[in-house]
Amino acid sequence: MRQILDLLLRALLVLAGAALLTFTLLWHAPGDPATTIAVARYDSVVSQEIIAQIRAEAGLDAGYWTAFRHWVTPLLAGDLGNSAVSGRPIWPEMRTAMALTAPLALSGLLIGLGLSIPLAMLAVRHPGGWVDRGAVAVASLGAAMPAYWLALLLILLFAVKLLWLPAMGTGSARHLILPALTLGLGTAAALTRILRSALLEARGAPFLPALARRGVQRRERALSHIAPHAAIPVLTVAGLELAFLLEGTVMVEVIFARPGLGGFLIHAIQARDFPKVQAVVLLIALVFVVVNLLTDLLYQLVDPRIGESDA
Amino acid sequence: MRAGRTILHPTDLSFAPGDRIGLVGPSGSGKSTLCHALVDQLQARGVAVAHVPQSPDEALDPLRRLDFHWSQAERALGLAPDAARRAQLLRALDLEGRPLNVRPWGWSRGMQQRFVIALALLASPALLVLDEPTSALDPIVAATTLELVEAQAARTGTTLLIVTHDLGLAAARARRLLVLHEGKLVEDSDTGTLLTKPQSTAAQALVAHRNWADLPC
Amino acid sequence: MLTVETLTVTRGGRTVLRDVNLTLAPGRTLAVLGQSGAGKSTLVASVLGLLRPDHGQVRWNGAPLPRGAAALVMQEPRAAFNPRLTLRRSVQEPLRARRLPDDPVRLARLCRGLELPPESLDRLPGQVSIGQAQRAGVLRALIAAPPLILFDEPLSALDAMTQKHTARMISELQREEGFAALVVTHDLGYAAAHADAIAVLRAGQIEETAETATFFAAPQSAYGRSLVEAAVSLGALGRQTAA
Numbered sequence: 001m002r003q004i005l006d007l008l009l010r011a012l013l014v015l016a017g018a019a020l021l022t023f024t025l026l027w028h029a030p031g032d033p034a035t036t037i038a039v040a041r042y043d044s045v046v047s048q049e050i051i052a053q054i055r056a057e058a059g060l061d062a063g064y065w066t067a068f069r070h071w072v073t074p075l076l077a078g079d080l081g082n083s084a085v086s087g088r089p090i091w092p093e094m095r096t097a098m099a100l101t102a103p104l105a106l107s108g109l110l111i112g113l114g115l116s117i118p119l120a121m122l123a124v125r126h127p128g129g130w131v132d133r134g135a136v137a138v139a140s141l142g143a144a145m146p147a148y149w150l151a152l153l154l155i156l157l158f159a160v161k162l163l164w165l166p167a168m169g170t171g172s173a174r175h176l177i178l179p180a181l182t183l184g185l186g187t188a189a190a191l192t193r194i195l196r197s198a199l200l201e202a203r204g205a206p207f208l209p210a211l212a213r214r215g216v217q218r219r220e221r222a223l224s225h226i227a228p229h230a231a232i233p234v235l236t237v238a239g240l241e242l243a244f245l246l247e248g249t250v251m252v253e254v255i256f257a258r259p260g261l262g263g264f265l266i267h268a269i270q271a272r273d274f275p276k277v278q279a280v281v282l283l284i285a286l287v288f289v290v291v292n293l294l295t296d297l298l299y300q301l302v303d304p305r306i307g308e309s310d311a
Numbered sequence: 312m313r314a315g316r317t318i319l320h321p322t323d324l325s326f327a328p329g330d331r332i333g334l335v336g337p338s339g340s341g342k343s344t345l346c347h348a349l350v351d352q353l354q355a356r357g358v359a360v361a362h363v364p365q366s367p368d369e370a371l372d373p374l375r376r377l378d379f380h381w382s383q384a385e386r387a388l389g390l391a392p393d394a395a396r397r398a399q400l401l402r403a404l405d406l407e408g409r410p411l412n413v414r415p416w417g418w419s420r421g422m423q424q425r426f427v428i429a430l431a432l433l434a435s436p437a438l439l440v441l442d443e444p445t446s447a448l449d450p451i452v453a454a455t456t457l458e459l460v461e462a463q464a465a466r467t468g469t470t471l472l473i474v475t476h477d478l479g480l481a482a483a484r485a486r487r488l489l490v491l492h493e494g495k496l497v498e499d500s501d502t503g504t505l506l507t508k509p510q511s512t513a514a515q516a517l518v519a520h521r522n523w524a525d526l527p528c
Numbered sequence: 529m530l531t532v533e534t535l536t537v538t539r540g541g542r543t544v545l546r547d548v549n550l551t552l553a554p555g556r557t558l559a560v561l562g563q564s565g566a567g568k569s570t571l572v573a574s575v576l577g578l579l580r581p582d583h584g585q586v587r588w589n590g591a592p593l594p595r596g597a598a599a600l601v602m603q604e605p606r607a608a609f610n611p612r613l614t615l616r617r618s619v620q621e622p623l624r625a626r627r628l629p630d631d632p633v634r635l636a637r638l639c640r641g642l643e644l645p646p647e648s649l650d651r652l653p654g655q656v657s658i659g660q661a662q663r664a665g666v667l668r669a670l671i672a673a674p675p676l677i678l679f680d681e682p683l684s685a686l687d688a689m690t691q692k693h694t695a696r697m698i699s700e701l702q703r704e705e706g707f708a709a710l711v712v713t714h715d716l717g718y719a720a721a722h723a724d725a726i727a728v729l730r731a732g733q734i735e736e737t738a739e740t741a742t743f744f745a746a747p748q749s750a751y752g753r754s755l756v757e758a759a760v761s762l763g764a765l766g767r768q769t770a771a
Contacts, residue, residue, distance in 0.1 A: 205372070206368055206369045207368065207369055207370055207371055207372050207373075209347065209369075210362070210364055210369055210370040211372075213347075213350055213351070213354070213361075213362050214361075214383075214384050214387055214388075214430070214431075214434075215384075215387035215388055215434075216383060216384075216387045217387070220383070220387075224372075224375070224379075224383070225372050225374075225375070228374050229372075229374065302374070303374060337687055337689065445762055449563040449564060449714055450563075450714060450715075450716065450755065450758040450759055450762055450764070451563065451754050451755060451757075451758040452563075453758070453762060454757070454758035454761035454762050455758075457761070457762070458761070476687040476688050476689075477687075477688040477763065478688065478763075479688065479717070479762070479763030479764055479766075480762050480763040480764075481763070482763050483760075483761060483762060483763030484762075484763070516689065517689065520688060520689045520692045520693075521763070521766070522717065522763065522764065522765060522766040523692065523715075523716075523717030523718055523720055523721040523764055523765060524717065524720040524721040524744075524765060524766070
């Protein structure tokens with residue numbers, strides 16, 4: 001119980017740190033934010049009065065700490081604030097974007113797991129055999145291939161040559177397939193390599209021969225003993241991988257013209273819409289923290305040695 | 312028996328019920344491998360043989376609770392769960408009343424080792440092979456453990472085979488000694504004969520280095 | 529003369545050693561017997577000056593133990609050497625550390641005493657047998673002629689015959705060199721055969737100290753008695769019969 005509280009406390013600290021860091025970095029970004037916002041808002045050369053007005057309303061003239069308090073105080077109550085450009089609340093717009101991104105990230109993860117688990121299990125049947133070497137080669141290739149290139153190849157094949165799937169946009173489940181595949185293949189490549197070595201290591205566990213001599217069948221050895229041991233390293237990486245998926249979605253969404261969080265973030269950066277940027281960064285930090293928290297908790301569930309004091 | 316080398320044929324090994332046999336050979340000669348191969352071949356011939364590895368780490372999954380190991384072994388042997396039998400075996404190894412809903416590392420190594428022995432005895436083996444039974448344990452614990460196993464084996468008529476590099480240990484515990492040298496069984500005689508009249512040079516060398524010292528009595 | 533006076537060490541809030549008193553004269557061997565967790569390693573680290581005691585002191589001829597006056601032989605010979613250096617380089621490290629010149633004559637004599645073929649020193653630790661690696665460990669401890677050598681379970685990695693042979697070589701060299709040997713071990717047989725005095729350590733406290741013959745003839749503490757019983761039961765010690 002104390003460990004869980006400990007983990008939660010650490011997660012909160014990380015979030016607070018992320019908020020402070022984002023705010024500080026943006027605050028010190030070069031250029032005058034008020035001018036940029038004015039240009040983004042009115043799309044033309046604007047007068048000094050308007051710029052001054054914007055500076056005052058965004059709290060930009062009040063100094064670093066005041067501005068930070070202006071942002072954080074409503075944030076603690078769950079209010080992400082308003083867009084500096086449009087003046088509209090950020091949350092509804094961001095929720096719409098998230099509704100497009102979440103299914104993409106999740107289906108990417110599912111494809112990754114769905115491909116890598118059977119592939120790794122096949123590979124370790126005969127370590128060093130041709131299936132194994134093939135799997136390692138494919139996984140290395142997949143890990144080396146940048147997402148934007150893979151995306152273009154997939155578009156070329158399925159949308160341009162075969163005309164099976166739409167190349168970009170949103171609207172139907174069919175629109176999800178190619179972006180999800182792009183994300184999923186990259187994830188599968190990374191996970192296969194880790195799963196493979198985790199399985200190989202677990203299969204070499206010192207107690208397995210004794211189980212066999214005690215008459216425990218192969219199937220039970222695999223399910224009750226090898227799988228949990230292999231899950232330990234995989235869990236860590238899968239958690240991180242999910243977080244990195246968010247990063248991958250930004251790129252994939254831009255390529256496939258999906259107005260998800262990726263587009264949302266890039267537009268916000270281009271318009272210097274600081275409250276929006278801060279909101280997205282905070283969201284990503286939150287996902288990282290939550291995923292890591294879940295990983296840590298699962299970890300202790302699978303391997304109770306972790307977190308036990310050695311006394 | 313492995314790597315194209317014949318070390319010991321299972322046919323060389325006939326054993327009387329309830330006997331205590333020591334198998335002595337130098338370390339580094341793959342005695343553990345020999346142990347495993349011997350157990351596997353005897354099992355393949357339908358001999359009821361159980362094996363206790365050198366260290367409990369080689370017998371118990373650290374992620375699984377002890378009661379899981381127990382019921383798994385029962386299932387593997389086709390036995391119905393029997394709390395009385397479990398209590399009786401654990402009592403025989405002085406583990407009675409210890410909670411089993413912990414993982415192996417919740418117990419001391421000596422207790423883990425005795426649990427592994429109890430697990431091996433569950434199969435009612437005709438032969439129980441103990442691989443270097445003292446090396447992972449402190450002397451007092453090791454001595455107590457061996458005495459408990461011997462008492463239980465005597466009750467059930469189980470033959471004990473202690474595989475060790477230490478003739479002193481084997482001589483102190485076994486009634487019959489087998490000596491391995493360079494991959495061959497070079498001597499097989501009762502303990503008293505081997506200690507007083509070792510035939511092979513290997514056995515003579517072992518006997519010369521048997522004890523560290525003799526105590527005045 | 530090594531004196532350990534009222535040595536008390538706590539680590540992480542736990543008293544690992546409590547009020548330990550020991551003396552050891554040059555040329556003699558003191559075996560500290562105890563099971564794992566008794567505080568043997570802490571005792572070794574404290575005597576070497578690697579741990580600051582909470583109370584008490586370790587002295588050599590009445591003064592703090594000078595740097596380099598004590599050497600250590602570790603339990604796992606392979607782990608005790610840098611795997612990438614030849615044994616010769618590792619063995620001569622104590623000389624270099626104290627800016628002493630190489631002494632080929634002494635090195636050759638010690639090698640003979642430890643039955644180490646000279647060419648074995650030009651191998652890596654992984655290329656020689658465990659027994660040879662452990663004897664190279666003894667050689668490294670001896671090379672700079674320290675007056676005190678600590679042995680931490682020096683034989684437990686070796687097999688029964690090699691143990692006895694190695695122990696004899698060490699004793700022979702001790703007669704020639706005259707160093708004081710502090711051996712922590714749980715091997716009563718070794719202690720009975722090669723130590724001059726015994727100290728029984730249990731849960732951080734010395735249960736009894738005695739001359740070896742006295743201890744094995746009549747251990748005073750209940751714990752000492754059960755240690756001797758166990759050693760007999762495991763065949764490490766024989767009982768002389770009326771043969």
